Structure formats: C-alpha cells, structure tokens
Amino acid sequence: MHNTFDFSDLLRLIDERSTAFRAAVASAPSLVAQVPTCPEWTLFDLAQHLGGGDRFWAAIVAAGPADAPPADAAAERAALAPPREREALVAWLEASTQLLLGALREAGPDAGCWAWWSGLQTPRSSGGVARHRVQESAVHTYDARLAAGAPQPLPAEVALDGLEEFLFTCVATLSAWPHKPTAFDFHAAEGRSWRLTVDGDGARTTRLPAATGGAGPDAAGVSVHATAGELVLFLYDRVPAGSVRIDGDAGLFDLLRAWEPEE
16 A cells, blocks of 8 residues: 655645644634534643644654653653743744654654554554654644634545545554454545455455445445545544435444454
C-alpha cells in the first residue's frame, strides 16, 4: 500500500492545517468556548492538546527507534502550561508546529521511531507520524472551527487520504476479532472505496476497485456511503450516523467502536 501524499506533501499539509487551526483560535469569540465535538474540552484545552501533541511527537521522532516514548517528552506533556492570553497562545501553537516540522525534516520519511499503532499497515516511522499528524491537525481544525461558530468541511485532498490513514493506523491489528468475521466497506463519493476485514487474524484494510458495489457472495456486513470528509468525521465520532448512508448491519459499528485489541 502506498500513501496518497509524498513526505513533502505531508509536511505542507501539517503546516496548512495547523495554520488554519491557529486562525480559528485567533478568531473565536472566547478561548473558554466549549468544543461541541469534544464536549469535555474548551477551545483552550483543544489548543493545548494539539500543540502538546506536536511537541510530543517532535521529541519522539528526534529520539529515533525506541520501545517507548522518551521519558522527558512524556513528563513535559503531562506538565504542559501553555499561555492563556490569546496572542501568546497562538504564538505557542506556531512554535509547537515548527518543532514538529523541524524534527520531521531532520529525520526524513523513513527514520524509525516509537509509535502507539501496531505497525501492521502504518510504519512506525517519521513518515507514519507525519501522515497521522496531518489527520490529527485536520480533525482538530474542524473541531476548533465548530467551537468558533464557523464550521467547514475537511479539505478534499486531506479527507481522501484520511479515511485510509484512520483504517491503517487506528484499526489495523493482529488481535483476533471477538465476533463473527465480517467486513466493513467505505465508499467515498469522490470515487474511492476501501474494505476493512475483521476476523480471527485481526483487522486489515484493502483498497477496492472503483466499480465495487458491495453485492455478491463476499458482500460486506455493512457499507457506508458519503463524501470522504463525512466518512472521516464519522469514524472520528464527529458526526452522527445519520450524516452518512449506511447499508447493512449498522450495529456492527457499535462492536467496532467497543473493540479494544490487545495490541
């Protein structure tokens, strides 16, 4: 499997989405506005999370191959205290993103590093980190714009890669699926489709031919149709099931969301 973007594209998109996030923070009525899609967080909390994540992953990439994140990086993240004055917070966010981009540029796309994902379909590498941070930045920019009262859909180029990135990174595992084997098909209106297969061998995703309609003996247990952006937001629990078209057993998504693989 290959990424939609090369490494330079990923760095560009991290920078673009982070810039958009800062603009949402700068224009929001209040930093204590609640984030509807992260109901326990204010906009300030969301900013602390994204900026802290940039700094955390910068340290992880810089540390190289490891079995755990650097202890000092974990301690620094736990003790984060970003400035609460808006202008200073925006500057802190920009500095956070530049730390991440600098670490990624220094490492290059293929350098190994610790990562929380399985490594089955997303490499534990700086390239894998960059691809995931594009999506973290994009989804949290959506959150911030919603909190600021000016929601916008995910950019199409980001969203088309985002669904595959989510399935490869957040779902892929060798841990056995504890239910009857099945498959989830995802059909983006832009013409791309994927199949997530879950069974005793775990979970893995493949790309489907554009003409796949979901019929036949190997039909999925459930299929979802929407724009790529809506599919990404659905998987991240940002929009309700009513925002997408679901064919088949919608209850399978409850099982998928409740599943906690051992690895």
